[in-house]
Amino acid sequence: MGLPVTVYRSTDVGAPVGTAANPLDWITILKKCLVDGYGSKLSLGWTLEFENLATYAAVFRNNPVVGSGGYFQIASSNSSNGLNVAIDLSVAKGMTGVNAYVDKILQRRLSLYNDRTNGWVVLGTSRGFWMLQNSSQDTWSTTTGYSISCWSVFVGDIETFDPNDTSPFTLVHAVTGAADSTSATYQDNLGSSSEVVAVMYPAAGGSGRYEHRVNMGVFTAGSSDPNPNGIFATNLPMVFMPAILCRGTATVPVSSIPISDNLPYYRGIIPALVLPSIQGGRGLTGFEYTFDSVLYRVVQGYRTNALWLKMEGEWYA
Template identity: 35%
Template sequence: MGLPVTVYRYTDAGAPQIVSGTPTEWINVLKKVLVEGYGAKSPLGWTLEFEDAGVRSVAFRNATTEGGSGGYVKFYSTDGSNTAYKTLGMKCAMGMTGIDAYFKPLWARGFTPSSNHKGWEIIGTKRGFYLILHYTVNTLMGLGGLTSDTQVYFIGDIHSVNINDTCPFTIVSASAQTSDVTSTSGITDYSGNTFSAQMYALDGSNTSSMYSFLKGHAYRNSANYDGNAESLGINHSMIQIYIYGVASQNNNQQLPFGRGFVPGLYISSFAGYRTESWPKELTQDTVKWVLLRSYVSPQFWISLGDWYD
């Protein structure tokens, strides 16, 4: 049975706001959404495990109920300061015993807010979520700017297709670098044609692989496509994004070629909506969908139907 999906936005009543863009403000957003709740909204259901407020560092764990792996993610100011628009590191691990003590850590990634990013959106479940920074100078779906204007990351358990996958926890970004890198590398960075996710072996052994996989069919990395599919009478064909490895993994039992799906993430056969305002949502076959903003032609959607089903 799948898990219900909740959408949290800075435009919600009672939502925490980004005013100065400091690490403390971003950590407060994460705490409110994942653990505490705000306004009339209940929290996502993660737990706060470790915190060092002095260096702006905090670690959360996903729920071990309903199939959750109990994986951890740490968010931290990259230099410990509370400077405005400081890059925040994101480091995942299969386990943690302290704010800087990891068991099976993954390569760190990061997000870099600017004075243009006063908005945020988190879409997810007890097991995994999308962290989305929003460009607030305008609210158009097609930003027509730089890759740094579109920062989206998935953090949590993938939807594994392997029975008894003990290490489904990861971060999905656009960077395949096998080292800690905290420069902007969100999954709507259209400068490349792949997503990446480092994952440990199915049996929990201390070996991992960087899965780098194509974004999907008919990927349109230009800003020349526009229009509204509904008004044009065009149906979306939604294809889920599959995580797969390299050919040498074909016979690998513990790091298999096919690992699973990025929960809720789909690419449509139609690209457009550049001049429409955020948020763009539609309902198709009784399922509600949220379109991700892009600096080219928006084509990626998050399903609000149950994940892990």
């Protein structure tokens, strides 16, 4: 049985924060969305495990009854709460306190710009969620302007193909490699990079962290647009395909992956993330559209759009 998705927006009645301009804003948002709820909306059912507001850090855990019980930390990159201070997102199998990791998976740094955001969106379940930074730029994609610094990040369990997967918990971003990131640039954001990446431990247990990626197929760079009039100018139906995480990249053959890694080639699906059958429309405005009575949201960024998020339905079906 799947888990129904809840969507939280900065425009909701009772929303805790309007513009998320500093680390404490995002900590407050996630405490309300993941743990406490607000207004008429219940929380996603995560728990707040640890907190140190002196350094602007908080640690959350997904529901171990239905999920993996993975840990997620959000923290100021420099222990301050000034405007435009970056945030560090870290995930691990376990934690004993702030910055105290057991089998850490990775860290990713994200920029916050007070003049480049227009609210926020969080959507998810008790096992995983997306956090989105809204842009002040109205168009889907641009080579300059505000959209290039906006980000979309998934934290939690993937929809693994292995029912006995011991390590489905991860963070989905666009930075390649398993090393922690200590910089925050727009090229590393989903929609601005040509990659979708998740670092994970082996499904069957054991040491070692391995990069998994989504085979993006055609992903147009820069201002080149294969369909400048947009997806609505065609007579073709829009079909969305799940974003499947593969071990390595599309150029890495299955035979080159050591069996001793205990890693399947196809690991699982990233909840909500889908690839469209029609790409294009850099200059289109409005981020959310309904296809076949289901609401989807464009993943905004530097490159011509090739990623969407399904905003309704169930995950982990």
